[in-house]
Amino acid sequence: MVEESSGNLWFAAAFVVFCLLLSAFFSASETAFTAASRSRMLVLEKGGDRRAKLVNRLLEMRERFIGTVLIGNNIVNIGVSAFATSVLVAIFGDGGAIYATIIMSILVIVFAEVLPKTLAISSPETVSLVLSRPMSWAVALLGPLAIAVERIARVMLRPFGIRIGENTPILSASEEIRGQVALLHKEGGVAKTDRDMLGGLLDLEDLSVSEVMVHRTKMRTINADLSSEEIVREVLSSPYTRMPLWRESQENIVGVLHAKDLLRALDAVGGDASKLKVEAIALESWFVPDTTSLRDQLKAFLAKKTHFALVVDEYGEVMGLITLEDILEEIVGDIKDEHDLSVQGVRPQPNGSVNVDGSVPIRDLNRAMDWNLPDEEATTIAGLVIHEAQAIPDTGQIFTFHGFRFQVLRKSRNRIMAVRITPLSLVRPRAE
Template identity: 60%
Template sequence: MEGTLWLAILAIFVLLFMSGFFSGSETALTATSRARIHQLEKSGDWRAVIVGRLIASRERLIGALLLGNNLVNILASALATTVFLHLFGEAGVAIATLVMTALVLIFAEVLPKTWAISNPERFAVTVAPIVRVVVGVFAPIVVGVEYIVRALLKVFGVDVSGDTSILSAHEELRGTVDLQHMEGGLVKAERDRIGGLLDLAELEISDVMVHRTNMVALNADESVETLIELALASPHTRLPLWRDETDNFVGVLHAKDLLRALHAAGGDASKIDILQIATPPWFVPDTTSLQDQLNAFLKHKSHFALVVDEYGEVMGLVTLEDILEEIVGEIADEHDVELEGLRPQADGSVIVDGSVPIRDLNRATDWTLPDDEATTIAGLVIHEARMIPEERQIFTFHGFRFTVLRREKNRVTRLRILPLGHKPSQPVSAAPAEQKTSSVVA
């Protein structure tokens, strides 16, 4: 009888070890990164190939591990009850319950799961060959259990037959990037670059284009000498040409083409025909996504396009650099002119030009002002206020206080923006007593 008792105790510890194996394997295989496993597969690790196949059928994997875990836990509890009844009589049931609860919790649940979660990829590739055998053995039972579960869920109106993910690949990547940034794995600049790349499919040309009011365009009817002087004075290498009317664009002049023509003419500008060296204008719809336009630029081997609305009217221009800046941030060279569009203040507020794009402001300040209804910060204020505000009017929405500092005709040209969480050391410019101020809370 003593030999049988010791065998039962030994069997309990073996079963506890198996329970820990199943628990740790479940945690590791469900927590492991599919991207890292894919990289291990590419490096030639045959165990990673097994892991990839196991997590590809996650429902069956979890079912087999849970089945194995429950079997060994129940068997271990039954053996422990028998052993403690033999040792302590009727009190053995209560003692067995307490002892097995402690042993299972510590050695079969918390310890193996903590170990597995500390390095899930390494744990997963280690246990994968054994788990594959377990899944194969329990497969018929698991299939039957899956069928019963699906049938019961359908009774309650839950359909789990589809294998589609709720989140798209872009959303999963964006969530991963944000999580890595919060945990310190990515600095802000890296997060912005990756986020900008993911945003290309969602943004339209109208969100990043240079508006026609800020375009530098040349009149093709001007003398060649004048055009050369204007081209040299401009920081841009590509300049749209118009004739008769400012809306009638007839070509795009490249500074290098102008230099070649001037050299070929022996420096005699009168021999140059501007329209002969200009390239035909390329017009693109303002609703084109940045991703499609980037592909179009690469396909056409062009860097410049004029943007038109649904009526064919030119709204502005877009360049390859404008799209690349959405990924890498502002690109400046020795010919760029620095514009003071953003000026942080000591009281925590920011003075910003109305023409500054909301996306650029968010990127510079790490704010989250919405850019769905407006492209520029002035457009956002007008959209929320439902009016063209007067100078010194104050509006509050989206957790910020907006003070209109300057207005020119119907354009808001300068604003002060203060996050409501900041307490200004100096009062923000207030309206005179005789002038009413508005407050719009969104």
Template identity: 55%
Template sequence: MIIGYAISILLLLGMSGFFSGSETALTAASRARMHQLEKDGDKRAATVNRLISNRENLIGAILLGNNLVNILASVLATSLFTALFGQGGLALVMATGVMTILVLVFAEVLPKTYAISRPDTMAMSVARPISALVLAVSWIVVLIQFVVSVTLRVLGLGTPAEAVSAEQEIRGAIDLHASEGGVGAEDRLRLVGALDLKELTVEDVMIHRKNIKMLNADLEPRQLIMKAMASPHTRLPLYRGEKEEIVGILHAKDLLRAALPLGGDLSSLNLEDLLRKPWFVPETTPVQDQLDAFLQKRSHFALVVDEYGELQGLITLEDILEEIVGHIHDEHDVAVQGVRPQPNGSVNVDGWVPIRDLNRATGWNLPDEEAVTVAGLVIHEAQTIPEPGQSFVFHGYRFNVLRRQRNQVTGLNISEAETS
């Protein structure tokens, strides 16, 4: 009888360890990897996905099985030690102490440690037997869940759990792996940049109107060609009279295609035939929508206007892609415009530089919720238009105002603030 008790207790402890390890493996398994394996035809992964899609039933069934075998093992242990030491407190103390150690080590710590080190593999191994258990005790689990739900409502604790969006989960995973060194800084910027597109508007990423390279449509054809060839851009807005009056977009290829057959005589060049109709978009357009519009219209260039129709800037497909992959340089580009690192570690920045561009160029983390440009951030934080020579410390950085033109801050020197 004593040997029978001992064998039964060991078998029950083994079952308890199986339940504990299965719970850990199934809750820690990567849903993304299971989803991909299921798409590849892995039936075990499909079973895992079915189980974790209803976590309440899964956890309820495992806890039910685990508690049953633990309680039964404890009862048998009490009977065993009573048979060995007789009735009395010693048998209860021995049974409690021995079972506590055995359950803690062999039914909890050991199987959970093993499961957490290889959750995906173990989850697929235990999926079928656990699936059978869930099916067998589903009616009991439903009854238990009903009792628990009623009890929580009676106690006033039956509030729904806060839902976590898929985007928040992805962001959290990226930041976690980046902090652990599993994802590089550049990869993190690209991944987060793709998620950020939905939160940005065209105003956040456009090239400001002061930095748009335009051509006067009234220039002589030869002079116009020379200026177009000297520009690093292939698409150039043309204005007539005021720079706000955009009459069309000149593509360098269209210009060269029309000029080459004329040889040196450009007098017959008809500029009006070459101009493309400008595309105006509101500055409040979400960047994601603008990207979709670019792809749909097969156009890479749009002019940005405010609610009054005034020109504010321009946006290109490249500007949007740079929000994901960082600055795209070619042989005609210069390094990040308006950002000039200094030997002492500080950075001279033109006021119009977008905060996001400065952060990417320096690895800083200046906030861009309240302002788009660096000058806008300083004015927002200082609550005034500062004078040259003034210095401010915001968000862990020192901003020294270098230049101001009328009511615009045009130049700053920024460095990390010294901490005492």
């Protein structure tokens, strides 16, 4: 009898350990599979890893996978608790139920929940690959029951207006990528320059050419009615290789003159500029709507094999010009060469404030200073101040919004020329 009782105890202990291992398996699987990187698994699958293929297949049937984990975990935990209770009640009487509750709570929490989930979250990809095959067996075994439970849950939630699987994701794919990159940057895994480049690439679809173009007030153009000698001098003194030609009015663009074409033509006539017919050398103007997205304009540049276009509004009026370089700068930041002007328009001060030209784009300032000023309603800093103030402010006026203090330094007629921007964290409160 003693040997039989001892054998029963060993069987009970072995059964409890087995159930705890099963519970740990389900807990670790739930944590590892949900925390594993989908992009990493996709790369492994394309590399021929069959285990990664199983992981991706299980994640595609997420509801069935979660249902299997929950059903398996609950069956195992309830079963082992009931078994342990019956064994301890047989040994200790009514007090065995209390002992069973205490002992099984400790065992389940420590060995079936905390330890496996801690291990899984520390290396989710590795753990999910190891558990991929047994988890696929579990889903195949408990799948029908999971489907039944899922349907019951759908029916019970329907009166509350909740329809599983019919809600669209809150975040778009680009927002998900942007959030991941921002998180990795915060944790030190992605450099600021790389984060800005990825963010700029994702922004191409949301930005229009009117937001990054060179405004017509800053366009460098040439009067086509000037003499050939004067036009040659204008081109040679310009830092740009492409110059719009206009006649009668600067709004009337009649062509685009390329410096290389001009020099080739000049060489062909033996250097005698008076023999040149400039308009015959000029390229045909290419006009694009101001609402064109940067992504579409980039594709158009590549398809047309040109780098320069004029931007017009809905009435056909020239608003500015856009170049391939302008679009690339939205991705990689400012591209400077030996002919570019050195003025940046952003001048940090020793006290932490920044003096900014009114024409500086908000996006450029955010990238340079790692700020997050909104650019939905305005493109430039001057436009942001006017939008927030709901008026054209005077020199010396101070405004506070978006966590910064804006002081107008210079103004010319109705244009804000310079602004001093100071983070509120650096502004000392006035003494009462």
